[in-house]
Amino acid sequence: MTKNLLVALLTLASGAARAQAAEPQPAATPPAETSPAQPSEAPPAPTEAAPTETAATPSIEERLTTDEGKVAALEEQNIETKSDLSLLKKLKISGYVQSRYQYQQPDEDEANPGVHLNDGFSRFTVRRGRIKTTYNGDMGLLMLQVDIIPTAVALRDAEATLYIPGTKQNLSVTLGQMKLPFGYEAPQSSSDREFPERTRVVGAYLPGERDRGLRFNGKFGVMRVAAGFFDGNGISNSNFFGVDNDKEKDFVGRLGFDLKWISGGVSGWKGTTLGKRTTGPNPDAFRTAYDRDRVGADLQVYLDLLPLGGTALKGEFIGGTAYQRNNVEQLGIAGHGYYALLVQNIGIHDILALRYEYFDGQNGLDAIESGSRLGTNNAIGTLGIAAIHNFGETIELTAAYELSMTETVNGGTAKDPSDNLFTLQLQARY
Numbered sequence: 097m098t099k100n101l102l103v104a105l106l107t108l109a110s111g112a113a114r115a116q117a118a119e120p121q122p123a124a125t126p127p128a129e130t131s132p133a134q135p136s137e138a139p140p141a142p143t144e145a146a147p148t149e150t151a152a153t154p155s156i157e158e159r160l161t162t163d164e165g166k167v168a169a170l171e172e173q174n175i176e177t178k179s180d181l182s183l184l185k186k187l188k189i190s191g192y193v194q195s196r197y198q199y200q201q202p203d204e205d206e207a208n209p210g211v212h213l214n215d216g217f218s219r220f221t222v223r224r225g226r227i228k229t230t231y232n233g234d235m236g237l238l239m240l241q242v243d244i245i246p247t248a249v250a251l252r253d254a255e256a257t258l259y260i261p262g263t264k265q266n267l268s269v270t271l272g273q274m275k276l277p278f279g280y281e282a283p284q285s286s287s288d289r290e291f292p293e294r295t296r297v298v299g300a301y302l303p304g305e306r307d308r309g310l311r312f313n314g315k316f317g318v319m320r321v322a323a324g325f326f327d328g329n330g331i332s333n334s335n336f337f338g339v340d341n342d343k344e345k346d347f348v349g350r351l352g353f354d355l356k357w358i359s360g361g362v363s364g365w366k367g368t369t370l371g372k373r374t375t376g377p378n379p380d381a382f383r384t385a386y387d388r389d390r391v392g393a394d395l396q397v398y399l400d401l402l403p404l405g406g407t408a409l410k411g412e413f414i415g416g417t418a419y420q421r422n423n424v425e426q427l428g429i430a431g432h433g434y435y436a437l438l439v440q441n442i443g444i445h446d447i448l449a450l451r452y453e454y455f456d457g458q459n460g461l462d463a464i465e466s467g468s469r470l471g472t473n474n475a476i477g478t479l480g481i482a483a484i485h486n487f488g489e490t491i492e493l494t495a496a497y498e499l500s501m502t503e504t505v506n507g508g509t510a511k512d513p514s515d516n517l518f519t520l521q522l523q524a525r526y
Contacts, residue, residue: 186231186232186233187229187230187231188229188230188231188232189227189228189229189230190228190230190525190526191225191226191227191228191525191526192224192226192287192523192524192525192526193222193224193225193226193523193524193525194222194223194224194225194286194287194292194521194522194523195220195221195222195223195521195522195523196220196221196222196223196292196519196520196521196522197218197219197220197519197520198218198219198221198517198518198519198520199216199217199218199517199518200216200217200218200219200515200516200517200518201216201514201515201516201517202216202217202513202514202515216514222245222246223245223292223521224243224245224286225243225244225245226241226242226243226244226252226287227241227242227244228240228241228253229241234259235258235259235261236256236257236258236259236268237255237256237257237259237268238255238256238257239253239254239255239257240253240254240255241253241254250331251273252273252306253272253273253274253275253306254272254273254274255270255271255272255273255274256270256271256272257269257270257271258270266314266315266316267312267313267314267315268312268313268314269310269311269312269313270310270311270312270313270324271309271310271311272308273306273307273308273331274306274307274308274309274311275305275306276302276305276306276307276326276330276348277311277313277322277323277324277348277349277350277363278301278302278348278349278350278363278365278390278392279298279302279350279361279363279392279394279412279414280360280361280394280396280410280412281294281295281298281394281412281435282294282298282302282305283305287523287525290437290439290447290449290451290482290484290494291449291451291480291482291494291496291498292482292494292496292519292521295412295433295435295451295453295455295478296433296453296455296476296478297412297414297432297433297434297435297453297454297455298412298414298435300419300420300421300431300433300455300457301390301414301416301419301420302330303330303332303333303420303423304330304331304332306330306331307326307327307328307329307330307331307348308326308327308338309324309325309326309327309345309348310324310325310326311323311324312324318353318354318355319351319352319353320350320351320352320353320354320361321349321350321351321352322349322350322352323347323348323349323350324347324348324349325345325346325347325348326345326346326348327339327340327345327346328340328342328344328345328346328367328368328369328388329341329369330420332420332423333420333423333424333425334423334424335371335424335425341369341370341371342368342369342370342385344367344368345367346365346366346367346368346388347364347365347366347367348363348364348365348367349363349364350362350363350364350392351363352394356398357397357398357399358395358396358397358398359395359396360393360394360395360396361393361394362391362392362393363390363391363392363393363394363414364390364391364392365388365389365390365391365416366389367387367388367389368385368386368387368388369385369386369388369418369425369427370383370384370385370386371383371384371386371425371427372384373386373427373428384427386417386418386427386428387417387418387428388416388417388418388425389416389417389418390414390415390416390417391414391415391416392412392413392414392415393412393413394410394411394412394413395410395411395412396408396409396410397409397410402440404440404441404442404443405440405441405442405443405444406441407438407439407440407441408437408438408439409436409437409438409439410436410437410439411434411435411436411437412434412435413432413433413434414432414433414434415430415431415432415433415459416430416431416432417429417430417431419431419457421457421472421473426457426473429457429458429473430458430459431455431456431457431458431459431473432455432456432459433453433454433455433456434453434454435451435452435453435454436451436452436453437449437450437451438450438451444486445485445486445487446483446484446485446486447482447483447484447485447486448481448482448483448484449480449481449482449483449484450480450481450482451478451479451480451481451482452477452478452479452480453477453478453480454475454476454477454478455475455476456475457472457473457474457475458471458473458474458475461473462505463475463503463504463505463508464505465504465505465508465509465510467510468509468510469510470502470503470504470505470510470512470513474502474503474504475502475503476500476501476502476503477500477501477503478498478499478500478501479498479499479501480496480497480498480499481496481497482494482495482496482497483495483496490524490525490526491522491523491524492522492523492524492525493520493521493522493523494519494520494521494522494523495518495519495520495521496518496519496521497516497517497518497519498516498517498518498519499516500515500516500517502515
């Protein structure tokens with residue numbers, strides 16, 4: 097019995113020992129032992145990085161040096177910006193567009209002058225499309241202007257101007273293609289004119305208003321002087337476009353005054369042109385030199401009498417030889433003409449203008465006719481009225497009606513043609 101009991105105890109002890117050997121998982125669970133090992137290696141890293149950041153921190157002197165460099169760079173940039181702005185202030189780009197609707201009463205077809213029409217016709221046109229660039233420096237001025245319209249792109253102005261030193265820009269010399277210094281209406285900008293087109297007499301003696309040459313400009317108190325030497329053919333003479341046909345220079349100049357409320361001047365033109373006259377009673381066998389002379393006088397008066405706005409009165413006379421008709425010089429033929437213009441401001445947005453102009457293409461000779469048509473040089477008087485409304489500084493609308501009256505022959509059969517013209521013009525500029 098005792099022996100059996102001892103065997104049972106040994107058996108139980110052996111089973112307990114095997115049971116302990118068969119349960120190794122609690123003792124061999126690795127995660128609990130592995131995870132604490134990782135943090136024990138991580139701490140050294142920040143311990144090594146901390147001394148590096150501390151060493152890169154700049155000193156006060158270094159920071160001051162860096163800030164001074166930044167301030168110097170900003171000052172340099174500021175100087176460059178001021179220089180660029182100064183250049184931009186001297187550069188001016190401007191321009192304007194004049195678009196029109198016109199209704200005309202012709203007595204002949206434009207495409208076939210031999211065909212007479214009973215009714216008028218209308219048309220849309222872009223009369224002018226100007227882009228102008230001006231750079232005004234301390235010692236001189238550059239001005240370039242082109243005209244871009246559906247039928248052509250043309251150079252209008254190409255001026256290089258030198259301000260004479262020590263004259264505060266009151267005296268200057270200009271070389272290039274420029275407006276002729278003659279009269280008042282020809283040099284006036286088309287964007288400032290009350291009527292859509294210049295008068296017939298100015299168009300005859302100064303077609304295109306420009307020529308290539310050398311011009312002197314001077315201000316002496318209230319006096320104004322502009323004079324120079326030019327090729328003489330202008331920019332629209334179809335037979336001599338861009339050339340000097342006689343190789344001689346024409347002198348053109350104006351002496352004027354400006355008292356603000358009244359201004360005016362006298363103008364002169366002395367030159368020659370070389371050509372062959374093929375019509376008239378004495379046609380030329382060879383090219384012949386003809387005088388190309390003009391004289392002119394102009395006056396402008398500005399009054400502030402009426403409560404509704406300012407009033408302006410303007411007038412001009414021009415007479416001389418070798419004027420142009422349809423861009424062809426009328427060699428040896430003398431004529432004259434004039435205009436009178438009344439301009440009345442109504443408030444700050446509206447203007448009314450009344451103009452009468454007259455041009456005699458044969459200087460007092462009797463009117464002529466051939467068959468049922470009047471002579472092309474017969475005197476013409478035109479009465480026009482224009483109403484202008486400004487929509488701010490950019491847009492301007494003009495409605496103008498011009499009544500033309502051609503001189504007829506006493507007892508003749510040809511009648512004054514119906515060639516009145518209505519123009520509605522919208523101008524935009526910047």
